[in-house]
Amino acid sequence: MKKQFKNILYVITATVSLSLVVQPIANAESLSDLKSKQQELDQKKSKLNSNINEKSSKIKYNKSKQEKINKQIQKLDKKIIKTDEKISIVKSTIAQTTSEIEDLQTSIKDLEKKIAERDALLQERARAIQEGGGSINYVDVLFGASSFGDLIDRFSAVNTLLDADRKILQEQADDKKSLEEQQKKLEEKRKKQIENRDRLEDLKKSLDSQKSSKNKLIDALEREQSKLKSQKKSLQKEYSEAIKVSKKVQKEIQNEQARLAERARKEAAAKAKAKSKSAYVSNVGESGDIPTVSSGTWTRPTTGRVTSNFGWRDIGSGPEIDYGIDIANSVGTPIVAAADGVVFRASPLSTYGNVIMITHSIEGKTFTTVYAHLSGYKASAGQSVSKGEVIGYMGQTGRAFGSHLHFELHTTAWQGQKVGAVDPRRYISF
Numbered sequence: 001m002k003k004q005f006k007n008i009l010y011v012i013t014a015t016v017s018l019s020l021v022v023q024p025i026a027n028a029e030s031l032s033d034l035k036s037k038q039q040e041l042d043q044k045k046s047k048l049n050s051n052i053n054e055k056s057s058k059i060k061y062n063k064s065k066q067e068k069i070n071k072q073i074q075k076l077d078k079k080i081i082k083t084d085e086k087i088s089i090v091k092s093t094i095a096q097t098t099s100e101i102e103d104l105q106t107s108i109k110d111l112e113k114k115i116a117e118r119d120a121l122l123q124e125r126a127r128a129i130q131e132g133g134g135s136i137n138y139v140d141v142l143f144g145a146s147s148f149g150d151l152i153d154r155f156s157a158v159n160t161l162l163d164a165d166r167k168i169l170q171e172q173a174d175d176k177k178s179l180e181e182q183q184k185k186l187e188e189k190r191k192k193q194i195e196n197r198d199r200l201e202d203l204k205k206s207l208d209s210q211k212s213s214k215n216k217l218i219d220a221l222e223r224e225q226s227k228l229k230s231q232k233k234s235l236q237k238e239y240s241e242a243i244k245v246s247k248k249v250q251k252e253i254q255n256e257q258a259r260l261a262e263r264a265r266k267e268a269a270a271k272a273k274a275k276s277k278s279a280y281v282s283n284v285g286e287s288g289d290i291p292t293v294s295s296g297t298w299t300r301p302t303t304g305r306v307t308s309n310f311g312w313r314d315i316g317s318g319p320e321i322d323y324g325i326d327i328a329n330s331v332g333t334p335i336v337a338a339a340d341g342v343v344f345r346a347s348p349l350s351t352y353g354n355v356i357m358i359t360h361s362i363e364g365k366t367f368t369t370v371y372a373h374l375s376g377y378k379a380s381a382g383q384s385v386s387k388g389e390v391i392g393y394m395g396q397t398g399r400a401f402g403s404h405l406h407f408e409l410h411t412t413a414w415q416g417q418k419v420g421a422v423d424p425r426r427y428i429s430f
């Protein structure tokens with residue numbers, strides 16, 4: 001084939017491809033919007049989670065505070081019990097004093113009655129003595145004695161009479177004195193009773209205030225506790241809502257990736273049709289050959305020697321799982337899309353180095369292919385590519401010993417290296 005003709009065809013192919021890749025870029029942006037939305041949600045979730053933890057520790061702290069206050073309450077309870085005891089002692093003192101007062105009142109009444117009766121008797125005696133001429137009567141009695149014996153008898157009788165009067169007078173004086181003492185005592189008891197009643201009143205008041213301060217402490221605690229509980233509850237509710245929204249966004253991301261892949265498949269099919277019209281497939285790489293495109297859905301992503309298979313391997317730092325297959329060739333060997341799809345990443349990523357990731361929609365199922373350690377890109381994010389189309393060039397960027405392609409095939413939308421990776425030989429022959 002003449003070189004000039006070859007170049008014309010190449011331009012035609014490139015033009016057809018270009019017109020098809022413009023549209024999906026907008027979709028890739030909406031995908032990245034969704035991804036940044038997801039990131040925001042993740043941040044919100046972790047913030048909510050730390051708030052929940054903070055509330056939990058506050059509730060815990062509140063519990064220790066509650067224990068302290070409970071000790072204060074117990075102290076108050078002891079005081080209350082003591083006050084109650086004091087009240088019952090004062091009450092029994094009051095009852096005792098009341099009965100003493102009653103006894104005194106009875107005794108005073110008795111004394112007053114006795115004194116009044118004796119007064120009447122003494123007045124009677126005084127009248128009798130006055131009417132009989134007083135002491136003369138006694139003398140008459142003595143002089144009227146008929147014999148010494150009679151005199152002695154009469155003398156002792158007079159004496160007895162005098163003694164009796166003296167005794168009555170003495171008793172009267174004693175009773176009056178005792179009456180006075182008892183009245184004084186009664187007065188004291190009454191005073192004491194007033195004091196007791198005042199004390200009882202004070203005790204009751206302090207009991208009431210002790211009880212009300214105890215209840216205030218309990219109220220405050222319960223209020224604080226229920227406030228914290230409701231705050232924690234609302235945070236948990238927000239958190240579960242955030243999880244729901246986040247799941248929804250994840251689903252949207254997957255749907256969007258699947259939709260883009262499906263669109264890419266259709267576009268690739270149209271492109272293939274246009275290519276078949278031009279009846280020519282470019283076969284010139286940057287250096288080295290583009291692999292022959294297989295029939296069917298999948299094709300080999302590059303040419304070269306398989307140096308490591310999917311599964312366990314040891315490249316010097318102990319056994320590790322290789323989630324892909326390694327194909328070695330010289331730097332610049334063309335790398336092609338393993339199936340129709342849409343590029344959603346064409347930028348460096350950690351140990352992968354320069355990496356291209358493509359989402360494929362095949363018979364309603366989403367697949368992802370990964371092409372790592374590239375020396376250069378020929379495709380960019382958002383671009384739809386068809387099976388066998390050059391997307392980049394082999395290299396040894398990232399964690400690579402020598403120039404090779406690290407190729408992964410996942411039977412899911414991209415969710416990280418470890419999710420959905422299968423042995424690519426299930427679908428592709430190398």
Ligand SMILES: [Zn+2]
Nearest residue numbers: 322325326406
């Ligand atoms: Zn590898």
